[in-house]
Structures are given as structure tokens and as C-alpha cells.
Amino acid sequence: METEDNIEDAFSEDEYQADEVRHSNVLLGFAEVLISEEETPVIEDTFIGGKPLWLHPESPPSPDLLVCKNCNSPLRLFLQTNSPLAHTLYDRIIYIFGCNKPQCRRKKGSVRAIRSLRKDPETMKRREIEDKKAANKLKLEQEKLEAKREKNRKLTQDLFGASSKDSGSNPFGSNPFASSDNSFTEPEKEKTNEEAEIIASEYLSEVPSASHLRAALKKLEVKLPSFPGYILDIDDEFLNPGQQVLEPLPNDITLKEALDSEGRETGILTKMPEKINNADAEEMMKSLDDVAFRHFTEIISFNTKQVLRYDIGGVPLLYSTKDDVSKAFYDERGKLRKPELFNIPTPGYHPNGSRRFELQLMPQAIIDFESDGSIDILKDGMEWGTILVATDSDDFIPDAYFDENYVAYVEEWCGVQWEEEVKF
Template sequence: MSSSQEEYSSDEESIYDSNESHKSKVLLGFADGPITEDDQPILEDTFIGGQPIWLHPESKPKEDYLICDRCGKKLALLLQAFSPLDGALYDRVLYIFGCKNGQCAKQKGSVKAIRGINKSDEVAKRIKEELDGIKVKEMEDKLKSEQSKKLNDELTKNLFNKDTSGNNPFGGSNPFAKNDNPFSSGSSNPFANAKEAKTTNASTKTPQSYAEVAKTAPKSPKRESQKLQGDLPQYNGSFVYVDSEKFRNDKDEDAQLAKYKHLIEENDAPEEGASSKRRGSSSSAVLDPQTTKISNMLDDKYFENFSSTVKHNPGQVLRYDLNGKPLLYNGKDDVAKAFLTSSGQPNIPRPGYNPSSERRFELQLMPKAIMDLEGLDRENVDIKDILNGMSWGTIIVCTDVEDYIREEDLDENKVGYVQEWCGVQWEESA
């Protein structure tokens, strides 16, 4: 299967910068195999499109969380991300929903983010057992390392001792050949991914979970009852796999934008018989609105940074950086102003359900997701799907730093959902 993951194959590692200063703590999500009738996601998967999986089959969010505030129609799932916090004894999922009505673009309440948690005793017990298992595994690995080092020291010491007996220090039985080694690779790993990677290169490297905090995420058995069948309108579904952000060794940071330079030069050139430049003139906007749009975007250093960053990993549909900073699509709209403050601290509304707390950046959905959700990379795409499609540059989600949900908002299954802050940076109109 051809996908953006090919850029991470072991044969191409050399194209990425190995300099420590260029390493990123950001985790990127890439569209993997499609969701099909025979290959359905489970709660612990991260995916785009399709139908949401709730934390309990009988526990769903409030209806108004899933309704467009403008047209009143049901929203479609854009992203479901299984994102447990390190050490938390409950399951945690983030959802992003959007309206499929093209007329609702740029309207408040047409895109929503929901955080859901499951604090049931069964979930807490399962996670605790698995966290205890992680500690045992770490102790075993440490003991194995210490034993190997001690034995290596003994062997090395013998190399430099004069052996008058004529014995070969490397002869005899292999101390590592025992089949009763409790640390052998044959031991089962209770934290292995529940779903095998669907790409060919995934088999050549250790699969990575959705987020850094979830790389040892507990897995529960697949239950068909978890899926919500046909309840909401939907986009094409794709599984998402996660890898660390890498930067290519490109010498020209503006390589991705080079193809637009001639448009900018033409836009800056004086019109024949006129002293004014074309940029900003109403006639040029009418004659070539796309050129004006590109020119305006390139004037924005934040868009330039967005483009130059994304070009290293153009297939990314998701960026995850808990407590980090979003990659702004532009520096001009209200969303940008919320993050570009004089104090350096984002001006994000406090959660109404926990007014004494604050919100932090957690993840953002990237424009490549639009192609995967709407199937624009497929053959025979209807032009109407493109014209009436999504028009955002990025969707930014900030969540409560305390990850709080009031007890009264938890149902009988100990499941609760709250609406989190969601900032959408839309494509500029020509």
C-alpha cells in the first residue's frame, strides 16, 4: 500500500537530520489503512473519519455536543484519539467533530472538540495491573542488563590474564544458551499493540502508540458493542499511526514554496501603463484571486513557518504535543491572537466546568486529513465534493490541565464527556 509512511522506511533514514538540535518532541499521526467492514477500530485506536466509539456502548455525549450550532444537523467525526495521561487510572479519548454542510464553514459551533473519560472500577483495576506489570518488566530488564554487564566484565578480564593451562577463554558452554532464561524474547508482552500495523514498513520497526504518554497504553479486548453504527454522518475512515517528528536534510528551507515565486514576482510587477503595483489592486484580485491569496499567505511569517515545517513530513494528519505549542496556520486571525500574547501565555478561556483551572494545548488536526477524510486522493472524485468540502487550515484543541470532570457529569457507568476549547484556523478567502 502506498502511503506517506514510506518516508519512514529504514532505507531512507539518512534523509533525516540526525542533529540533536533538530529533534522534536512532537508526535505526528499519519493515515494508515482504511477502516472497512472487516477491519474496524477499537477504543484504543486513533483514527480519522468513520463512526465514533464511545467509552461505553450505553454512554454517549450530550446531544448538543454532536449538533452543529449553525444548521442544527448532526456533526461528523473528524478524529478520535485514544490519549490516556501518564499514570492516570482511567481511559481517556479526545474527539473532534465537524459539520459536513459547506455553508457552515467559518461559523462558530460548526467544529467541536469533546474529551471523554471512563473512571469505572474495572478500568482502574485493569490499568493498575498493567502499570504494575510495566514496573516488573522494567526491573527485569534492569536485572538482565546488570547480569550481562557483570558477565561481560568477567570475560573481558580473562582476556588479559595469562592462561598457563592452555584453556580457551571462549570455549565451553554458552552461558546465554539456556532455554530457561526468564528474560528471553519469547516472553509475552502485555503492552504490545492490540492491532498490528497495516503497512509494510511498520513490520521493520517497533510500533508506536498514539502519543508519548500512551505508548504503553492499556489494551482491552475488542468488543463489537463499542461501535456506534450509522448514527452520525461520516467521512471516509482511516486508522492513524504515530511516529516522532523528523526533519529532512533539505538545505533549502523554502523548497516547498519555490513553485509560487513566479506568481509573487508577477503580482509585484508594475502593470503596463500604470505606476502602482498589482498587489492589492481590485483588478488583480478579480483577474487572479488565487495569486492574491497565495501572496497574502506568503506575507505571513507564521504561514511560511507552517509550510516549511510541514514539508518535512507532508503526510501528517495530526500533531500531538501535550503542554507544547500549536503550529499556527496564520498569525492574523483570532485563534492566532489567543496564542500570540505579550505575556507568552495563551489566552484560552478557562473551562466552564472547572473555572479555577486552565487549558493547555494538546493536539491539532492538519490539512492533509481533509484529503483522506473526503477521499480526494482517489480516482473519479466528484468536483462537487471538492467545492463543498472542508476549508480549514488546522484545528487546534486545548484541554483542561487538571483533566477534570465533575462527579455529577459521570453516568452510572462512570463515563463522562465535556466540551473542550477548539480553535479553527480557516483558509483565507480570496
Template sequence: MSSHDEYSSDEEELVDKNQKSDVLLGFVDAPIVEEEDENDDESDLPTIEDTFIGSKPLWLHPESIPDEKLVTCDNCGKKMALLLQAYSPLDGKLYDRVLYIFGCKNTAQCSKKKGSIKAFRGISKDAERIAQIKQEQDEAVQKDLDEKLQLDNKKKFNIELTKDLFSTDKSTTNSSKASNPFGSSTGSNPFASSTSQNPFAPKQSPFDANPFGKKEEPKKEEKPAKQSYAEIASKNIPKKKGKSNKSQYELPAYAGSFLYVDKETFKKEAADPELEKYKHLIDMDVNKEDGQGSGSRRDSTSSVSASGIDPNRAKISNMLDDKYFENFSNTVKHNPGQVLRYNLGGTPLLYSGRDDIAKKFLGGAFNVPKPGFNPSSERQFEIQLMPKAIIDLENIKDDEVNIADILNGMSWGTIIVCTDVEDYVPEDSLDSNRVAYIEEWCGVQWEESV
């Protein structure tokens, strides 16, 4: 569900403009078509400048793939599947940069086990590619300037034409006005609003702070139709045909979907928090002892029903008492379709306040391990994967759900990734193609069994 569906033009008045956020949200845009048609110039396969969940990973060079250890589960030793590939270039950096998150599909055995989910950063410092990026940015700036000048000239022509059609008789027109065909009745310059602006300044848009786009690239005027994540991440860059990237090892895969980003907005409060619906389970007087049931706390944004599971009252009470889980639910309900959150240098949205992962982000400065490859540096929060992604990755349909699938599927609440502040890559990590893959810190907040 796109944010354009969630906020139609008729619902814009429901957005609370007093609440501001620096967070970018990722939403599912369209499925990835795995079949490649060599005769199709508009391939549906992703490119490096796309961001997507599931499907097969796209490496930064066909001959440069990560060490097998990065895509192998530390618990069962099996190859893991791609959960997220996010194109994440940094401002002022002229190289390709991609974040990868992998997870083990052997969830029955490896769920909640260390090393069953990993994240790493891919960097390409190929000189030819850097020169290409620079050229594309220069061309984009020139193209945007030309379009702006054409628009300004068109406005001037229309104003002149309007003046000629509706001007009064020259004999009765004040001579000072007649001498200036562009003069207005107030003597103001009708072009002041356009000429006073810097034609080189980028247009303001909700994606000005988008780390997935190049800093130097100007923003086009927004179109009524929604923009895909790829269009935002590579604005003004010519689209290249996607090509399959065959790995030297086979990887399992989830269903794939392209993503697009939008600025986080909030709806005006009109109802009680969603967790209110659980309170009657705590307050009700149970007259008979029900059979013990077990299950998992699923995505608070999902419509997947867990009917048939009788949760333990005490554990549900603990859930409601966790202010961080309540904040997570109340925040996500404003944009229930989100599958990722991006906020470089910001703060993650914690799924729970009680586990070891939460302790690393609470109580002042973050206590995330420093990068071993750059010990003098620090790590900062960058991106997190949201539970709605589970629904899309596992391709769960509301009318096809069964309890066994829910219990045997992925059971994480959120996956938090922190990266090196300096974006450092050891020189000896770069291969002959100037490509490197560096493992970063990945914190998983798992669902609590109830």
C-alpha cells in the same frame, strides 16, 4: 502515505538530526472496513485504543454516549460527522481517555461559522476497567522482563559456545585464563554491557514520549515492519475484537482510516520553500485584465491542483507576507503525510498569524479561555488536525478532482484543541458507568478566500 515511505533506509542520511522536536505526528495507516464479520476473530473495526479519522465514533461504553448538543452543529442544527478520534491516555492515569473532534458536513452553509466544529474529551473511570488496565500493565512488565532475561541467557550461551570452539590448547594457555572460561584477553567482562543495564528499564524508542501509550508499559524492540497507531498506543496489551458501537442517534460519516504515530523529523534543506512557486504571479506584468476568479487556499501539502482559478494578486501577496503561514508550509513539507500533530503542553503550528485564533497564542502566555467546569485551572494545547486530513476524509483522488468539490468541501487550515491542564471531570458529569464527555476549547483557523 506512511512516514516509513517518506523516509526509507536509503534516505535516512537526508534527515537533519540537528533539528529536534517533541511533536508526535499522525499518519494514515489503513482504511477502516465498515462491514463487521462476527466469525472473524481479527476484526478490522477500531477499538477504544485505536486512533482514527472519519468513520463512526466509538464511545467509552455502549450505553454511555455524549449529549446530543456535543455532536450537533450550532449553526444549522444538523448532526455532525466525526473528524478525529484520538486515544490519549495521560502518564500516571489509570483510566481510558479519548479526544473527539466533530465537524458539520453542511459545509456550504456552515463553513467558517461558530459551533460548526467541536471538540470534547471522553473519560472512563469505571473501577473494573481501571483494575484491568493495572493488571495489563503488570503483565506487560513481567512479559518484557522475561523476554529480556531469555535474551541475556541466550547471549551468555552463545559466548560460552564460542569460547569452547576457538579456545587455545590448555597446555599452552595461561593458567589464570584457563581458570576463567569466560575471561577475555583483556580481562574485561564480556557481559558488562548487558548486565550493567537495568533489566526493568524500558527500552529507548522514538515513542518514549508517546502520550497515547501507558507510561508503565515497556517498549518492545522495533520490528522492521511499520507499527500501526493502535499497536503503539496499546503496546503489549492483548488485542480485543472490535465491535460496532450503535449510537442512540444516527450520525453522518466521512471515509475512515486508522492512524499511526511517529516522531517528527526534518529533512535537510535542499530546495527553496514551496511558496516560491507563487512569486512569479506577483512579479509578472499582467498585460490584460483577466476575469475575476475565486477559490480557497487549499492544503499546502496536497497534490490537488487548483488550476483554472485566477487568484487576486494582492491576496496572494498577503499570503506570502504571513510568516506564520510560510512557517506552516515549510514545517509541513518535511512530513507532508501528517494528518495530526500532538504535543501536550506545547505550541500549536499556526496556519495564519492574522486571525483571532492566532492572537490567543501570540505575544507571551496563551490567552485560551479557562475551563468553565474547572475555573481555577488553565487550558493547554494538546492536539491539532492538519489539512491533509481533508484529502483522506473526503476521499479525494488526484485523477478525480474537480473545482466544485474543492470549493464545496471542508475549508479549514487547521483545528487546534486545548484541554484542561488538570484533566478534571466534575463528579456530577460521570454517569452510572463512570463515563463523562466534557467539551474542550476548539480553535479553527479557516482558509482565506482569494
């Protein structure tokens, strides 16, 4: 049975002093540049809206990954993020696509997440050589520095060490600066030769077997509609009370105060109708009473314009603890699980694998999408609070999924937390 105390305990590690600035492990994305004919994204960018870019122009995903599972209409791009993993040599992209048709609102399959990899052998070989050269260069610099320090220690010993052994001898009788056997320059020459002989081989274990590669689709077979697009600026998350734009929702807030709050226009609370009946008011107050929702609004209040939170292997910022999505992260007692114990569905393409939380799209994105007046949040079924994405923990994709351009796509777990439904 979920209790408020249990949820508060789960968030206890996030408590802070009023004047304390905290730096989290989360990366935030903010809409920075409007996509236009003059400003177009490249594959290394992270952006919302606009048209998707594929890891190879002749390797789009299968059309069945890009349609709504309810109405079968083509989806719109919500997010594309360039998200290569540390210590890997291949390219990696996460996409979120969604349907904004009213009849598909709140239905499973109306929002979908896709992970794409490109394991091009030539690119991976080049990157491995570059990495090894950089590592060798750093190692040589460290060895040269240590050799210089050792030489200085030896000079000091030659200058002053002899006098302690024989006070009658002339410490300057021999020249400590005379040429020696050049013992400090020889290793450097050896290392330079080693650097010239660098051979890339580690990447080979990651390259899909050529016998399994399938033919590429060459051209996307569906035409995707689009929202206005923005290239994101990525930055570390700082929670600075001195820069907190909005105060957290107080415990005794009324519904009218919540509806009138600035949060409605800053991505904390999306649009709500001006008039609601008593039954709707009761449901909405239940949302305000949810400790997870209060925590959500509090964290966003430090960076109200955030559209993306990236924290691979971390803990999501949940919008609610009252829906099915939250059950993946909370146990039956209402306790937040440890990340390794999250109950996220196993990948169908990797039955023995598991998934980890990676990123979430924030409601500020909806406000950015409607910047040109082309959508209405409620009427177009876009009143979600956050979209969570979890990906395969091993970043695995079967060889048979890769095409001749070494590009592959798999659908990942996508959990949508919706606003409390308001009836008109």
C-alpha cells in the same frame, strides 16, 4: 503591533542547518489503513473519518454535543484519538466533529472538540496492580543484580584481600565458595511475598462518587453522517532535509507559482480556483507573506502526508497569525507566548482551571476525506488550514458528568484557522 521580525524571532529556535536531522517532541499521524468491513478500528486506535467509538457502547455523548451550533444538523467525525495521559489509570479519548454544510462554513460552532474519560473502578484497580507488579519486578531484578555484584566483590576481597594483610598465610586455606548464611537469597523471598500482597488503593481517589453518577443514555439519539475513514499510523516527527519532499516557499514566490505548486495536492495548500481576480490575488499574497504560514509550509514539507500533530503542553504549528485564533498564542507585540501564558479560554466546567494545547488536525485530512469524491472542499466549506484543540490542564471533569458506566464528556476549546477566503 505585529512585525515580521518579531514572528521570525519566535521561530528562531526552529532554525536548522541544511543537512541537520531534527527530532521534535511532536507525534505525527498518517492515514495508513482504509476503514472497511474487513478493517475496522478498535477503541485503542486513532483514526479520521468513519464512525465514532465510545468508551462504553451504552454511553454515547449527549446529542447536543454532536450537532452544529449553526444549523443544528448532526456532525461528521473528523478525528478520534486514543490519548491516555502518562501515569493515569483511566481511559481517555479526544474527538473532533465538524459540519460541512456550505451555509455553516467559517462559522463558530461548526467544528467542535470533545474530551471523554472513563474511570471504571475495576479496570483502574487492575491497571494499578499490574503497574505495581511491573515496578516490583523491575526492583527485584535490580536488587538481584546488585546482590550478584556485591557477592563478586566479596569473593574478590576474600581471594586477594588476605594476602595483603598476611603474606605468609595461605590464601586458599579457606574455601571462598563455601555456603554462607544465604544472605543474598532471603531478600528475594521477602520481596516475592510483598509482591503477592499488592493492594491497589491509589485509583480510589480518581473514581467518581457513586452518589453523583447519572443514568447512561444507552443509545445514540442522532444518526451521524460520515466521511471515508482511515486508521492512523503514529510516529515521531523527524525533520530530515534529505527526505524533504517539497522545498519551502521562497520569499519571492508569485501567486501563480504558489497555485501551480505541488503543495496544492499534498496538504500544504488546499484546492484553489483556477481563475481569481486582482482583489483576491492581493488577499492571497498577504497569506503567502505571513511568516507563520511560511513556517507552516516549511515544517509540513518534511512530512507532507501528516494528518495529525500531537504535542500536549507544546506549541501549535499555526497556519496564520492574522486571525482571532492566533491571538491565543501571540501577544499584542506579535511575540509567541510561552505555553503557560497562552490566552486560551478557561473551561466553563472548571472555572479555576486552565487549558493547554494538545493536538491539531492538518489539511491532508481534507484530501483523505474527499478520496471517494463525496465532497468538494470549497463548496462544502472544508477549506480550513488547521484545527487546533486545547484541553483542561488538569484533565478534570466534575463527578456529576459521569454516568453509571463511569463515562463522561466535556466540550473543549477548538480553534479553526481557515484558508484565505476566495470569492467566486
